[in-house]
Amino acid sequence: MEYFLQLFLGGLSRGSVYALIALGYTMVYGIIELINFAHGEIYMIGAFMGLIVAGVLTSLGWPALSILAIALIVAVLYSAAYGYTVEKIAYKPLRSAPRLAPLISAIGMSILLQNYIMLTQTPDFLPFPRLIPELAFMDRFSNYLGTSDMFIIVTSLVVMIALTLFIKFTRMGKAMRATAQNRKMAMLVGVNVDQVISVTFIIGSSLAAVGGVLIGAHVGQINFAIGFLAGIKAFTAAVLGGIGSIPGAMLGGLVLGWTESFATGYISSDYEDVFAFLLLVVILIFRPAGLLGKQRAQKV
Amino acid sequence: MKAKWFVTVLAVALAGMLAVGCGEKKEEKKAEAPKQEAPAAAKKLVLGVAGAQSGDLASYGLPSVNAAKLVAKEWNAKGGVNGMMVEVLPMDDQCKPELATNAATKLVSEKVSLVIGHICSGATKAALPIYKDAKVVVMSPSATSTELTQSGSYPNFFRTISYDLIQGNAAANFATGVLKVKKIAVIHDKGDYGKGFAESGQKSIEEGKLAKVVMFEGITPGGVDYSAVIQKIKASGADCVLFGGYYPEASKIVVQMHKKGLKIAFITDDGVKDDTFIKLAGVDAEGVYATGPQILADNEVFKKAAAEHEKEFGSAPGSFFAQGYAAAQTLLNAVAKAGSTDYDKVVAALRSEYVETPVGKIKFDAKGDAEGVSFSVYQVKDGKYVLVK
Numbered sequence: 022m023e024y025f026l027q028l029f030l031g032g033l034s035r036g037s038v039y040a041l042i043a044l045g046y047t048m049v050y051g052i053i054e055l056i057n058f059a060h061g062e063i064y065m066i067g068a069f070m071g072l073i074v075a076g077v078l079t080s081l082g083w084p085a086l087s088i089l090a091i092a093l094i095v096a097v098l099y100s101a102a103y104g105y106t107v108e109k110i111a112y113k114p115l116r117s118a119p120r121l122a123p124l125i126s127a128i129g130m131s132i133l134l135q136n137y138i139m140l141t142q143t144p145d146f147l148p149f150p151r152l153i154p155e156l157a158f159m160d161r162f163s164n165y166l167g168t169s170d171m172f173i174i175v176t177s178l179v180v181m182i183a184l185t186l187f188i189k190f191t192r193m194g195k196a197m198r199a200t201a202q203n204r205k206m207a208m209l210v211g212v213n214v215d216q217v218i219s220v221t222f223i224i225g226s227s228l229a230a231v232g233g234v235l236i237g238a239h240v241g242q243i244n245f246a247i248g249f250l251a252g253i254k255a256f257t258a259a260v261l262g263g264i265g266s267i268p269g270a271m272l273g274g275l276v277l278g279w280t281e282s283f284a285t286g287y288i289s290s291d292y293e294d295v296f297a298f299l300l301l302v303v304i305l306i307f308r309p310a311g312l313l314g315k316q317r318a319q320k321v
Numbered sequence: 322m323k324a325k326w327f328v329t330v331l332a333v334a335l336a337g338m339l340a341v342g343c344g345e346k347k348e349e350k351k352a353e354a355p356k357q358e359a360p361a362a363a364k365k366l367v368l369g370v371a372g373a374q375s376g377d378l379a380s381y382g383l384p385s386v387n388a389a390k391l392v393a394k395e396w397n398a399k400g401g402v403n404g405m406m407v408e409v410l411p412m413d414d415q416c417k418p419e420l421a422t423n424a425a426t427k428l429v430s431e432k433v434s435l436v437i438g439h440i441c442s443g444a445t446k447a448a449l450p451i452y453k454d455a456k457v458v459v460m461s462p463s464a465t466s467t468e469l470t471q472s473g474s475y476p477n478f479f480r481t482i483s484y485d486l487i488q489g490n491a492a493a494n495f496a497t498g499v500l501k502v503k504k505i506a507v508i509h510d511k512g513d514y515g516k517g518f519a520e521s522g523q524k525s526i527e528e529g530k531l532a533k534v535v536m537f538e539g540i541t542p543g544g545v546d547y548s549a550v551i552q553k554i555k556a557s558g559a560d561c562v563l564f565g566g567y568y569p570e571a572s573k574i575v576v577q578m579h580k581k582g583l584k585i586a587f588i589t590d591d592g593v594k595d596d597t598f599i600k601l602a603g604v605d606a607e608g609v610y611a612t613g614p615q616i617l618a619d620n621e622v623f624k625k626a627a628a629e630h631e632k633e634f635g636s637a638p639g640s641f642f643a644q645g646y647a648a649a650q651t652l653l654n655a656v657a658k659a660g661s662t663d664y665d666k667v668v669a670a671l672r673s674e675y676v677e678t679p680v681g682k683i684k685f686d687a688k689g690d691a692e693g694v695s696f697s698v699y700q701v702k703d704g705k706y707v708l709v710k
Contacts, residue, residue, distance in 0.1 A: 024556055031548035038545050144377040146569050148601045167580050240545050241576055242569065242601045244377070250543040285549035291511070291539040293549075 027165055028286040029279070034170035036278020037177040038236055042255035043262070043270035044180055045228035051265035052201045052221045054120070058127040059107055060229055061252025062134035065245060067100040067230025068149070068237040069142060075150050089152040089238070096230040104226025105219055107134075113215075131249070139245040146244045149237040169239040176235060180228060181271045188267070193220060201265075261301055263314020272312055276300070366405040366656065368393060368649065369412055369428040371438030371448070372463075376415035380595075382440040384638055385462050385645030386411045389437055391629050392649035402657050414439055418447035425451040433457065434662040437648045440641070442466035443513055449475045456664040458671070460652055462644030465591065467517060470689040477664070479671060479689040481647040481680055482614050483696055485514070489521025489565075491696040492588050492612045496561050497531035499698075499709075500586055504535045506559035508550065508574070510566030511539035518565035518590045526563075535559050540570065547574050551581050561586040568598035576605045586610065591696075595640065599704055606701045610709065614644060614680070615697040622646075623679035647678035651685075 042064055049057045071092040078088045111130045115123045153169040188194040199207040200217045208214050236251070237243045254277065262273025277297055284296035304312065370389045372382035386409065393407035401407060412428055414421040421444035428436055429451060436452065436459045439445040445464040452459045453475055460479040461469075467486045469478060496502050505526055509519035516539065523534050535557040540550055551574070554562060562578075562585060564571055571593040578587070587609045594611035602609070626646050630638040652667075654676050659666035675684045683691040699706040 024552065027552045028549055031546070031552060034548070035546040144379070146377075146597060146601055148603060163580065164582055236545060240573060241603075242572060244569075247543075251545070282549040286553055289538055290541070290550045290553075293541055 024286065028282045030165045030170075032279035032282030033275065034166060034174060034278070035282060036258075036275035037170075037174040038232075038239070038274075039254050039258040039277055040271045040274025041173060041177045041180065041232040041236070042229065042251050043258040043274050044177070044184065044267060045225035045232070046252075046255050047259040047262070047264055047267060047270040048184065048228070049221055049225045050259070051267070052197050053112075053218055054201075054265075055112060055123050056127065056256070056264075057222075057225070058124075058252065059111070059130040059134060060225065061248030061250075061255070062131050062138075063100050063104050063107070063226045063248075064229040064233045064236075064251055065138065065243070065248030066103055066134065067096040067226075067233030068243045068247065069138060069233075070096040070099045070230070071234035071237055072147060072149055072243060075152055079150055085152055085154045088150075089234070092152065093231060093234050096234050097227045100226045100230035100233070101223045103134075104222040104229070108219060108222040113218075131252075135245055135249065142245065144245065146242050149241055149243050151241060152238040153235075169235075173235055173239060176231065177271060177274070180231070181267060184224075184267050193217070197221060257297070257301060260311055261304060263308075263311025266311070266313045266315070269311055269313035276312070364405060366402050366407050366435070366653075366662065367410050367431070367433045368407055368652065369410050369431075369433040369436040369438070370645075371412040371414055371421070371424045371428065371436055372440030372444075373416040374411055374413040376417075378416040378441065380597075381463060381640050382413075382416070384640055384642035385437055385440070385648070387630060387634055387638065388462075388626070388642050388645035389649045391626065391633060392646060392653060394633075396653055402653050403660060407653060412438075414444050414448070416441035416444050418443050421445070421448040422451060424448065428452075429455040429457060434664070435652045435656070435667075436460070437462065437645060437652065439464060441514075442469065445469060445478075449478055453477050458652065458655075458664065458667050460648040462648050463641040466513060467521070473688060475689070476668070479648075479651075479685050479691070481644040481651070481678070481683070481691050481694065482641070483694050484690065485517040486521045488590060488612050488696045489518045489523075490525040491698065492518070492563060492590065492610075493522040493525035493529065495610065495612070495698045495709075496563060496586070496588055497526060497529050500561065500588075501531075502561035502586060503532050504557070504559045505532050505561045505563055506554045506557055507534055507537045507563045507565075508554075509539050509564065510542045510570050512542070512566065514592060515564075515566035515590070519563065522563050522565070532561075540566075540574075542566070542570050544570075544573075547577050548581065550574075551578050551583060554578075555581065555583050559585065561588065564589040564593070566590070567592040568595050568601065571609075572598055572601035572606070575602050575609060579605045588612075588698075594699055594706055596706075599701055599706075606704070609701045611699050611701075611706065612696045613699050613706070614641075615695050620679055620681065622677055626679050643679035647676075647680045647683065647691075650678050651676045651683065 046060050074092040074095045075088050107130055111126045112123050153172050156168045159168045196212045196217045199212050200214050258274040258277045259270050262269030280297050280300050281293045285293050370386045373379050374382045389409045393409050396402050396407050412424040414424045421439050425448035439448055440463050442464045445461055458477055462481055465484045467484045507519050507523045509515040526532055526534050571589050589611045591613045594613040599606045623643050627638050655667045655670035658670040658674050671685050675682050680694050686692050698709045700709050
């Protein structure tokens with residue numbers, strides 16, 4: 022039973038990592054139906070920015086939690102600017118093009134950003150400072166769950182709830198839903214579609230940056246390629262939960278994390294990915310739109 | 322209007338990149354042009370050095386280039402090899418098999434008959450058939466995959482480093498003989514190198530019968546979290562972990578093991594015996610054991626070569642410098658003894674002539690492995706790898 026609990030909580034923490042990245046992914050898809058492959062790279066850029074800020078502030082001798090806060094804020098601003106610019110450069114000119122065109126453009130953007138960071142920063146792995154201090158009351162549970170695991174789980178939950186409320190109840194949220202339903206119609210009734218899409222990208226990129234800093238501090242190392250691997254897992258989580266659905270991204274991430282954790286614990290870690298993707302296939306056979314996705318006619 | 326502005330900026334940026342790209346290419350061609358003429362003049366002996374010279378594994382490949390340059394300089398100061406001036410021709414493969422075949426084809430087409438390289442086992446394996454067909458003698462300072470020599474498929478291949486089978490045995494013997502652990506969990510990263518190391522370690526432990534292998538599993542490289550596999554190690558009651566793979570995964574596993582309160586011996590391989598590992602794992606790196614090529618600290622040739630490197634390049638030599646230096650020495654010596662670059666004569670000379678190198682006094686056996694070269698065990702102490710005596 023203890024072993025089961027350990028695996029369960031390990032899967033929960035791993036799943037929250039996936040969910041945190043998947044939330045931004047799925048939000049962009051939900052509004053403009055674009056699989057934003059550059060999302061993983063924005064996450065990586067956020068992590069690099071966090072590392073730079075943390076490095077400077079650590080050398081100035083600031084306390085860990087305030088460094089974390091400042092690093093998060095700077096990384097969010099920086100990544101948001103990146104997300105905004107990427108949308109303007111790579112996706113906006115292709116808005117009326119066939120759906121494959123922006124997809125290719127997104128892949129190109131992802132490769133461009135990855136190589137840009139590799140060339141301008143470093144191809145090496147960099148140690149990320151452990152910005153999340155070990156809280157004393159978590160000591161008893163350290164066998165099950167660390168403080169940084171806790172931080173990530175709570176952050177993903179808060180982000181999920183806040184996003185859901187934002188989209189349901191605010192003016193901008195309504196405009197987003199309108200844009201998602203029918204872009205032309207929304208434009209006709211006076212929604213500034215360009216602005217809505219820009220805001221979507223800014224929010225999505227900010228979430229990626231939060232993920233980058235927290236996960237960087239959790240794992241303890243970053244390099245230019247982390248966005249690619251994280252992007253694949255997050256994309257899987259988003260599809261599993263129903264791409265476009267915000268609670269779905271959370272659920273998909275957790276289900277993926279648990280599957281991997283239990284597959285490793287009870288069978289063999291050699292087959293971790295096999296079981297994760299087997300589950301994905303099975304779920305998509307029975308629920309093609311994902312666990313919480315809306316079943317609707319496909320626009321082809 | 323806004324969109325147009327962005328497009329303009331992008332266009333300018335792209336044009337700039339193109340211009341830079343073209344400029345670099347031209348320079349490259351200029352630099353290569355005289356080398357192409359070199360074999361025709363027959364006054365020069367071109368020594369190809371292939372391996373990772375850019376990308377994330379460049380730190381493994383560049384020291385060999387420096388080593389080759391130093392050895393070439395030494396010979397040239399003495400009037401060259403049989404009157405031929407030695408010239409070093411570096412060729413980058415980024416440790417990628419597909420680029421390695423390109424590099425090999427390029428070297429072969431430039432009529433290079435001696436190559437130091439490649440650095441990574443996978444890349445070496447991909448490039449070897451091309452060299453074999455062209456009768457080029459290849460000597461790797463760092464490719465440790467067992468089959469490269471032991472399969473007997475590549476009579477043109479030599480190396481100045483020992484191989485995985487020996488390395489796995491060294492790690493296993495250290496665990497059972499020196500640390501005297503009883504239950505060992507063997508973990509690897511599913512790659513050629515890591516799995517090869519783990520398998521030979523497992524085999525050696527099972528044959529030794531001094532300890533038990535309680536689990537043998539591969540992990541997914543690049544993962545964010547290895548807590549499940551760590552809980553499994555904990556549940557298995559292992560008192561030692563043997564890990565085959567590279568430093569990014571090793572550092573994550575060690576850090577997370579300590580977070581979960583699992584503080585048992587961690588023995589790993591040469592892919593982790595890199596200072597980056599210590600940087601990444603921080604304090605958690607303390608006490609980790611890693612096997613690495615034996616470097617005799619009191620080896621006179623190594624001391625002299627390291628001092629030369631310091632003088633020429635202004636820094637301490639990096640990974641596989643000693644092995645690269647030895648490779649350059651033995652190759653050039655073989656040509657000098659053979660009297661020509663004739664393939665059969667050079668190979669025969671490599672197998673019969675002893676040379677004093679930074680890795681000891683060596684010659685090569687029939688399969689291409691250097692005799693007398695082995696692995697030692699190192700441990701992280703105060704942020705540095707030190708030899709375990």
